[in-house]
Amino acid sequence: MDKSENGTLIVKIICLLLSVVLWLYISNVENPLRTYELKGIPVELTNEDSLVDSKFAIVNKQPFTVDLKLEGPSSEILKVKKEDFKIVADMSAYALKVGENTIPVQIVSYPENITIKNNGMLGIKVNLEELTQKELTISSKVKVTYKENIYEKEQNISPKTVTITGGKSSVDKVTEAILTGEEKDVDKNKQGDYNIQFIDSFGNAVSNIESNIKTAKLSITVTNGKTVPVNLKTTGNVPQGFVLDGYELSKNNVTVLGDSQILNKLESIDTEAVDMSSLQPDSEVDVKLNLPEGISIGDGDGSIKAKFKLKKEENTTKNIECNVQYKNLSDVFLVTNQSLVSNVKLSGTQEALDKISSQNISVILDLANVKEEGTFDYTPQATLVNANNVTVSDVGNVSVTIKKKG
Structure with a gap:
């Protein structure tokens, strides 16, 4: 760095020091007005109780503030802080209305040697609305978890209701x-006080609300329990022309509560019998559970829904070979066939046909009209015995050889 640059830097430093000295002199010795x-x-609101007496509430209550224009010696101005001022607005001193109200403020205290230039025109704007009340039933959103095989029997809240007070816009939101709160691994009866929170339809907390109580007592009663499968019981058959294509239960398992000795012997829960003959296609019925004495359901009202799927049964066919008996043959003739067999075709539902055998079919050939020897084709008559929902749709011919005796 050359000498000329050193000289310039020294001059700048000297100028800065002189400026600081001059500022200190003016501020502390001359101390001019600023x-x-x-x-x-x-701004502190006083006598807010008068609002309640007049059935008013502040809309979306927020902190109120004012701006002050100050004048005073520089040394005093430099020291002022917001905390040095006490400013109040008396809510009982003026006639109020619903809507915007301008409330003058009073400066109770402020630093000495300071003049407030805008003291005579200070005020705050306060929006007021109707003060209303509403009674609500308290519900529990306390998160509770239980130890294994311990289940909630019931919950009770005391008191059951709370009364809230506030501006109409806030109260109507609630x-x-x-x-609110949380309890983990509960294994015995428990009670405690929990905070009450007020929420809107979206689950958001609503502020600017006062209530007659802040907490309520939640009592939790527990019992032993276990989960067991449900057995559907039925009686009768589905209506004619339909077959059961399956069913669905609203609950395949239920939680049962009660004494541990009874629970240990309980492996499943039966339903009351459903009358299958009364079902319609896609029927859904309420079915009660047969609960042993001393046992209750932990997750319902003691019933389940059963949805049955019925489908229309289509007819099919079945062929059965049957022995043919003959009758009314004249005494002068005889049948030389060792045996007579006819193929009988049946129609009906598959379920009904599966129950039919040759034992359920009587096949008779009437030979009363035979007048001569020869081989003839005849159609015998088939009759069903103890066969429901089945009909004879066709009977095959039989070939009969007739000869005279002697």
Whole structure:
């Protein structure tokens, strides 16, 4: 660095020092008057109880502030803070209305040697609305977990209701009063006090609400329990022309509660018998559970829904070979066939046909009209015995050889 640059730097430093010395002299020795605007000084509302007496509430209550224009010696101005000022607005001193109200403020205290230039025109704007009340039933949203094989028997809340007070816009938003909190691994009866929270229809907390109580007592009663399968019981048959194509239960397993000695012997729960003959296609019926004495259901009202799928049964056919008996043959003739067999075709549902054999079919050939020897084709008559939902659709011919005796 050359000498000329060193000289320039020294001059700059000297100028800076002289400026600081001059500022200190003016501020501390000359101490001239100075103006300054201090923003956002809090305003305290007094006599707010008068709003309640007049059935008013502040809309979306927020902190109120004013801006002050100050004048004073520089040394004093430099020291002022918001905390040095106490400013109040008396809510009982003026006639109020629903909507926007301008409330003058009073400066109770402020630093000495400071002048407030805008003291005579200070005020805050306060929006008021109707003060209303609403009673709500308290519900529990306390998150509770239980130890294995321990189940909730019931919950009780005391008191059951809470009364809220506030501005109409806030009170109208509240849809639920809920208890909040958490309990883990509960294994015995328990009770405790929980905070009450007020929420809207979207689950958001609503503020600016006062309530007659802040907490409520939640009592949790527990019992032993286990999960067992459900056995559907039925009686009768599905209506004629239909077959059961399956069923669905709303619950294949249920949680049962009760004494541990009874629970240990319980492996499943039967339903009351469903009358299958009364079912319609795609029927859904409420079915009660047959609960042993001393046993209750932990997750329902003691019944389940059963949905039955019925489908229309289509007819099919079945061929059965049957021995043919003959009758009314004249005494002068005889049949030389060792045996007579006819193929009988049956129609009916598959379920009904599966039950039919040759034992259920009587096949008779009437030979009363035979007048001469020869071989003839005849169609015998087939009759069903003890056969439901089955008909004879065709009977095959038989070939009969006739000869005279002697």
